Amino acid sequence: MKRFLKVLVLLCFAGSIFSCKKESTTFSYAWILNNSTVNVKLIPVKNSQLNAVESIIIRNNDSIKIITNDFAGKGKLKNPGFQNEVLLTADALLVIFNNTDSVIHYRDTSSPNMFPNINSVYQTNERGFMNIANWKWSYKDVSKHKLENYYKFIFTEEDYNFARQ
Secondary structure: OHHHHHHHHHHHHHHHHHHOOOOOEEEEEEEEEEOOOOOEEEEEEEOOEEOHHHOEEEOOOEEEEEEEEEEEOOOOOOOOOOOOOOOOOOOEEEEEEOOOEEEEEEOOOOOOOOOOOOEEEEOOOOOOOOOHHHOEEEEEEEEOOEEEEEEEEEEOHHHHHHHHO
């Protein structure tokens, strides 16, 4: 009888371990790449004001990781997007190439008159930084319970040439 109880307790313990369901999690990583031949400076614009304190400089042919988001307990999500309080919540983004040539990336709700003398790229433009759909997305199914999403926005030589116009 004691042996039976020991086996029963052992089976219950083993069953509880194997019946625990591990929560799946998703991670999102976002990078900005500079494939142009000059340095790029990114300055968020909030409430029509340049926010130079939160600016980012990316050297030519370099990249910077701007975010890692953890969607713990949300399951394995493909293309969930990502959150970045500085860049993606700004009204616009001033992009300065080579410390001299600028272009402004607007949200559709931003006033296009903020910087009337600078070339503009709107969110709906295929090169619009402010639209996450314009970021290159890929993913990796890392394990049974983990999925990683990768987002990249690439500034190109064509972007630099547009700013120079």
